[in-house]
Amino acid sequence: xxxxxxxxxxxxxxxxxxxxxxxxxxxxxxxxxxxxxxxxxxxxxxxxxxxxxxxxxxxxxxxxxxxxxxxxxxxxxxxxxxxxxxxxxxxxxxxxxxxxxxxxxxxxxxxxx
Amino acid sequence: xxxxxxxxxxxxxxxxxxxxxxxxxxxxxxxxxxxxxxxxxxxxxxxxxxxxxxxxxxxxxxxxxxxxxxxxxxxxxxxxxxxxxxxxxxxxxxxxxxxxxxxxxxxxxxxxxxx
Numbered sequence: 001x002x003x004x005x006x007x008x009x010x011x012x013x014x015x016x017x018x019x020x021x022x023x024x025x026x027x028x029x030x031x032x033x034x035x036x037x038x039x040x041x042x043x044x045x046x047x048x049x050x051x052x053x054x055x056x057x058x059x060x061x062x063x064x065x066x067x068x069x070x071x072x073x074x075x076x077x078x079x080x081x082x083x084x085x086x087x088x089x090x091x092x093x094x095x096x097x098x099x100x101x102x103x104x105x106x107x108x109x110x111x112x113x
Numbered sequence: 114x115x116x117x118x119x120x121x122x123x124x125x126x127x128x129x130x131x132x133x134x135x136x137x138x139x140x141x142x143x144x145x146x147x148x149x150x151x152x153x154x155x156x157x158x159x160x161x162x163x164x165x166x167x168x169x170x171x172x173x174x175x176x177x178x179x180x181x182x183x184x185x186x187x188x189x190x191x192x193x194x195x196x197x198x199x200x201x202x203x204x205x206x207x208x209x210x211x212x213x214x215x216x217x218x219x220x221x222x223x224x225x226x227x228x
Contacts, residue, residue, distance in 0.1 A: 004155075035216060043202060045156075045219035091155050099144065100169050101206075101217055103155035 002027045002094050006104035013082045014112050020067075021077045021107045023092030030054075034068065034075045035093040035101070038086075048090070051075065082111045115139065117220035119205050125226045131193040134223045138186070138207030144168075145182055146217060147190050148204040156204055162188065195227045 003026045013019035025034070036048040051059045051068050059066050063083075067076045079086055092104040118137040126132050138145050143164050148156035159178065161169040164185035173180070177196070182188040192199055202222040208215035 006155075033216075037219075043204075043222045043224075045204065045206070045217075047216045047218075050216055098169065099215075100158050100161050101146070102158070103148075105153075105155045 002029075002096055002102050004092050004094050004102050004104035006092055006107050008107045009105070010108045010110070012110040012112055013079075015082055015084060017082055018078060018080045019082055019109065021079075021090050021092075021109065023075045023077070023104055025073050025075065025092070025094050027073070027094065027096060029096045032097070033095040034066075035095065036064070036066070036075075036077045037091045037093060037103075039089040039091060039106070040087070045091070049077065079109075084111050084113060087111045117205055117207055117218055119203075119220035119223055121223055122221065123224050123226075125228065126195055128197055128227050129194040131191065132195055132225060133189050133191045134203050134205075134225075136188045136190070136205030136220060138188070138205070139218055142207035142209050142218070143185070144208045144210060144215065145188050146206040146208075147180055147188070148206065150202040150204055150222070152201070159190070192225075195225075197227050200225055200227045 005024045032053045034051045038046045038048050049061045049064050063080045065078045089106045091106045093101050095101045145162045147159040150156040159173045160180045162182040165182050180190045202224050204222045206217040206219045
């Protein structure tokens with residue numbers, strides 16, 4: 001079974017600075033998708049960014065980018081120019097061939113003014 | 114487009130009582146998921162539907178939890194009888210096809226408190 005591990009329960013960053021959230025996963029599949037979701041206090045899960053395993057190029061969405069290391073099974077999220085609105089729980093997620101999405105335990109990010 | 118709708122937003126019940134949650138996915142989305150999110154943890158998949166058929170319910174505690182998706186649209190999740198450890202947020206999500214290229218769209222969840 002696939003597992004997703006986020007080893008940083010909490011992180012903080014100063015506004016306008018850069019922060020990197022870590023995620024590792026375990027799978028025997030060769031093709032899959034990886035995601036980062038943001039969950040603010042409203043509980044709404046919001047898709048931040050996604051990466052296809054067969055694509056070598058790292059995905060980028062505005063201030064958000066990933067560092068995907070397939071051999072190391074690592075999928076970190078970098079947030080540049082952090083904003084107060086980035087304060088939230090961030091979940092790394094894996095979707096394999098059976099289409100069910102598995103989540104990590106999450107990292108609570110606080111952006112400080 | 115309208116998002117995934119869930120109700121109620123909050124529910125407080127006593128242990129051994131029954132409770133039901135409702136979810137209306139985004140129109141046209143074939144795949145529907147129910148997740149349980151205990152405070153401080155990531156969401157855990159309970160059940161996945163493809164249209165009105167069950168794809169995966171391996172983590173659903175079937176002695177007390179049940180779910181149905183009639184006509185392949187709305188879905189209800191029921192707990193009977195509830196236990197204290199069922200206190201959690203129950204998230205419903207949908208996707209167009211459930212395939213690799215189908216990120217999940219989530220509702221706002223129902224927060225259940227069992228006393």
